[in-house]
Amino acid sequence: MHALSIAGLNKSYGSFKVIDDLNLNIETGSIHGLVGLNGSGKTTTIECILGLQAFNAGDITVLGYAPENLHKAKGKLVAIFDSASLHPNLTVRQCLNQASLLCDKPIRSAAQVEKLLGVDRFSNFKIRHLSLGNKRRTSIAHALLGQPELIVLDEPFNGLDAEGVDDVLQLITTLNKEEGTAFLLSSHQLPYLEQICSHIAILNKGAIAVSDTVSSLLAQTATTVLLKTEQPEQAIELVKQTNNINFVKSDESGYLHIALDDMNSAALNQLMVESQIPVSEMILKKNSLASLFREITSEASV
Template sequence: MIEAVGLTKRYGDKTAVYNLSFQVRPGAVTGFLGPNGSGKSTTMRMILGLDNPTAGHVTIGGHPYRRLPNAARHVGALLDAKAVHGGRAARNHLLSLAQLSGIPARRVDEVLGVVGLQDVAKRRSKGFSLGMGQRLGIAAALLGDPQVLLFDEPVNGLDPEGIHWVRNLMKALAAEGRTVFVSSHLMSEMALTADHLIVIGRGQLMADMSVTDFISANSADFARVRTPDTEPQLREKLTSALTEAGGHVLPEQDGALRVTGLALPRISDIAHDTDVRLWELSPHQASLEEAYMRMTQGAVDYRSTADQKAGLQQPLPPGAQPPMPVPGQGQPGWYAPPPPQQGG
């Protein structure tokens, strides 16, 4: 188990992590989330003894990392897949790590097989793709068969098959009773992989709960309701009835209605009582990404602005009309349509 108590790290007058306390328990995949600059990497470095905390402490199995006997046999980590001597072959890189920790050479070949690099074991790592580098870094983390594993963006650069493999690997490691701590910006992947979440913002703890509880606490569920497109008067009739019953109704871009404040059976009863036919009545639960964005919107340091293209717009020729805006463009959930197919 990893335990942080009052963990604080300052660099001069900048506080990267402040009074952070949490536990990462064995037997589950714990996701570590936060915006860029929130202190995730600094926290992981302190866990691994690479940075000293200004205040507080963090332990692994009750001991600071630097006091663990033969730490590589207890803790495996992937923080930077590029931290490899490019002139070494993949097998030689792992072999040097194994020799430093008293790990038998046959284990090197085992982990190369686990990560799928056995066929390129003799190739120099400087010729590896980003995804191959990630696999080599994961192999190094698994080398000592540790009970505690830390991964920072483990699926970076991997193709869909590789991402699926990492997801199953994390779950399998946790199922064996190991402690698995994973930092990632891919919310969709965390939703499929993590059992528990620790979320920080600007160096402070924002959430420490299960994925299900996190989504429930930071999102508002709603019902999607659709009436026949050919009878817009029914849509207006139902909107009025739902509003009178205490519901909050918002139109969607595709013509459906978003209803909050009323349960699905109540919406169905109101539609029946007002003689309105329904084409759709479905529940919607927010995704992890939606819940995460809602929680961390006040803890983001870098925000984009609209591109005004000042001085780059060409003047319209005489008599020309400006282009019509695309309906829904710029609204949440809008995506640009695909370009037309050539020659088809």
């Protein structure tokens, strides 16, 4: 069953098309990452999903409701925005007490969620006196008061220190596993998303360029080796003649970029040595979503 379903979403600001035929489904209980460059349409997509702005065409269903009727979901959907979106003149405790009014059945008290997010020390501080990171934690604490089925987080790691990021990642994983909460995370921080997401969608120029499970996406990217040698021409020739490896390019620093399809770095090193090509340096670049993301966004910008 889909917690969120988007079909053929289009959104323009005047003649400028921000979202172009976007399709995305988020399964119940999954953690879905939405990544994209600045201006790729992530926040606009989220605002359309949440009914905060109108769109030109397409269908969106969130937990069975259209975006303009999300209030009927009665707290089953929680959104944490890229800015704190909290009343600056309320204290942390007051903000959370106000938020609990919006929960159908609060399952945690304000004091409990303060402790979970590590803002209990600032309980009586007004929001305007908090640091960016603690505002962020308080904002995320909103989501923990009730038992939402879907949590949408826009740039959840902004302003958080390393400890804060770890706490949030841990919380997302725990809520997902223990309560089956589905997540849509929009972020630039691919390494964090890679750690916790079951699915990733890469948004480029208003459309989903790639959307799949993290493992499938990683399988699409090849491990690359950066190799330095005094005989680059011979090394390139050797790589071109060998199966399971591909020459990608040579860079300004003299490194040869070699993609390993079905060979490990040790075997490549052995091949070079056996061919009497001395290797002075060898750097292994493991496959990652970041490289896939760069590949997709650079392809599209060419």
